[in-house]
Amino acid sequence: MIRVVLPQHLRTLxxxxxxxxxxxxxxxxxxxVLSALEETYPVLRGTMRDHVTLKxxxxxRFYACEQDLxxxxxxxxxxxxxxxxxEPFLVVGAMAGG
Amino acid sequence: xxxxxxxxxxxxxxxxxxSDGKRERWEIAGPHFGGWExxxxxGSPADQNRLYCSQSTGWFGQVLQRSNDAGKTWETVxxxxxxxxxxxxxxxxxxxxxxxxxxRVWHLEPSLTEPDTVYAGVEDAxxxxxxxxxxxxxELPGLRTHESAxxxxxxxxxLCLHTILIDxxxxxxxxxxxxxxxxxxxxxxxxxxxxxxxxxxxxxxxxDPNAEVGxxxxxxxxxxxxxxxxxxxxxxxxxxxxxxxxxxxxxxxNLPTDFGFVIDVHAHEPNTIYVVPIKSDSxxxxxDGKLRVYRSRTGGQDWExxxxxxxQRDCYVNVLRDAMSVDSLDKCGIYFGTTGGQxxxxxxxxxxxxxxxxxxxxxxxxxxxxxx
Numbered sequence: 001m002i003r004v005v006l007p008q009h010l011r012t013l014x015x016x017x018x019x020x021x022x023x024x025x026x027x028x029x030x031x032x033v034l035s036a037l038e039e040t041y042p043v044l045r046g047t048m049r050d051h052v053t054l055k056x057x058x059x060x061r062f063y064a065c066e067q068d069l070x071x072x073x074x075x076x077x078x079x080x081x082x083x084x085x086x087e088p089f090l091v092v093g094a095m096a097g098g
Numbered sequence: 099x100x101x102x103x104x105x106x107x108x109x110x111x112x113x114x115x116x117s118d119g120k121r122e123r124w125e126i127a128g129p130h131f132g133g134w135e136x137x138x139x140x141g142s143p144a145d146q147n148r149l150y151c152s153q154s155t156g157w158f159g160q161v162l163q164r165s166n167d168a169g170k171t172w173e174t175v176x177x178x179x180x181x182x183x184x185x186x187x188x189x190x191x192x193x194x195x196x197x198x199x200x201x202r203v204w205h206l207e208p209s210l211t212e213p214d215t216v217y218a219g220v221e222d223a224x225x226x227x228x229x230x231x232x233x234x235x236x237e238l239p240g241l242r243t244h245e246s247a248x249x250x251x252x253x254x255x256x257l258c259l260h261t262i263l264i265d266x267x268x269x270x271x272x273x274x275x276x277x278x279x280x281x282x283x284x285x286x287x288x289x290x291x292x293x294x295x296x297x298x299x300x301x302x303x304x305x306d307p308n309a310e311v312g313x314x315x316x317x318x319x320x321x322x323x324x325x326x327x328x329x330x331x332x333x334x335x336x337x338x339x340x341x342x343x344x345x346x347x348x349x350x351x352n353l354p355t356d357f358g359f360v361i362d363v364h365a366h367e368p369n370t371i372y373v374v375p376i377k378s379d380s381x382x383x384x385x386d387g388k389l390r391v392y393r394s395r396t397g398g399q400d401w402e403x404x405x406x407x408x409x410q411r412d413c414y415v416n417v418l419r420d421a422m423s424v425d426s427l428d429k430c431g432i433y434f435g436t437t438g439g440q441x442x443x444x445x446x447x448x449x450x451x452x453x454x455x456x457x458x459x460x461x462x463x464x465x466x467x468x469x470x
Contacts, residue, residue: 007157007158008133009133009155010158013161013174043161043174046161046178047159047161048158051178052180059158060157060158093157093158094157
């Protein structure tokens with residue numbers, strides 16, 4: 001299971017508290033985690049990436065293991081620590097609030 | 099027992115306000131969807147408990163909410179607004195081509211008769227429709243693919259379709275307005291459209307002041323008993339049409355300034371209209387620091403200032419285009435919200451005003467529902 005920390009607005013939208021966990025079959029990738037999140041919480045479709053192009057929304061960032069994964073290709077494997085559940089995958093609203 | 103429900107969209111959430119027919123005391127519920135921008139909420143004329151709400155942020159995009167119980171509970175519905183085919187290009191602020199990109203839903207207009215049918219006006223400008231209570235949305239592409247669309251350009255708020263009016267006598271006749279393209283009319287339920295901007299003049303904004311499209315129309319209003327008579331608050335100029343938009347003439351008359359955003363019509367008097375003059379396009383606040391609603395009982399030209407209960411000094415708020423509404427009680431109630439977070443109500447057609455709320459986030463929209 002992949003541990004995911006969603007930003008507050010998306011936790012509210014998905015009606016969850018704290019961390020969530022999603023099952024990603026095979027080698028976990030950035031795109032795989034996002035797909036699993038959208039499958040588990042359909043209300044998140046369109047909020048992190050475009051419905052059709054699957055392009056990341058401009059003000060959404062993805063972090064894990066103190067690395068910025070926002071610009072990684074969707075099929076790049078996630079760090080081992082995320083895949084093992086030792087570290088969470090973070091979905092972050094970009095710092096743009098003043 | 100009769101009453102009024104106000105649906106108030108703000109920069110940081112939605113509020114639902116309720117009063118009985120006296121409209122003296124209000125219960126305020128909210129914020130719903132705290133932290134999200136609520137451009138618009140509106141109830142179905144066919145089911146007063148069915149509400150639709152446009153929720154968005156720059157971070158996480160567009161979300162649509164529906165309530166079946168007058169706003170007590172909400173459920174998320176479909177948020178996929180995909181343009182039909184290749185979206186094409188419009189003009190950018192500097193006149194260069196720019197691709198059509200969906201940003202948000204500005205306005206929701208429920209069908210007059212079908213609770214599950216709603217029209218959505220979006221940025222970049224296009225009209226969408228749902229017939230399954232918001233689960234799925236499809237574009238009515240005849241508007242965005244109009245032959246003039248490549249000449250449309252955004253106003254300061256974006257290339258937004260912000261007004262949708264449905265003719266109660268003929269629901270296939272619809273009027274919409276886009277900043278900054280102008281007004282358009284459909285006779286076939288939104289399949290095809292024609293510009294209706296003859297008589298509008300934009301001397302400062304357009305190279306051809308009388309152009310067929312490109313005018314920054316801020317708002318349209320109509321009385322349900324006279325759907326061929328339209329009123330318009332343009333960027334500058336308050337306008338009127340007596341032929342369903344085929345031609346327009348100016349009715350700014352003695353207004354202190356004819357810039358503004360809102361315009362609305364009295365529920366029982368088709369010739370009584372309301373505007374809130376704003377100083378200028380670069381100074382979005384009332385002239386002289388005095389918040390004044392202006393009322394014309396003659397369908398324009400002759401205007402009177404309504405000030406009783408409104409701040410008459412040091413007031414520098416704006417009233418945005420979707421932030422005025424009327425109820426249909428007797429006497430007609432009229433409501434508006436400000437960018438300073440105030441919601442004002444008048445239970446006597448504008449003669450006197452009280453603040454329903456004073457410290458909300460900036461108000462984006464106000465809709466009044468008259469409750470049976």
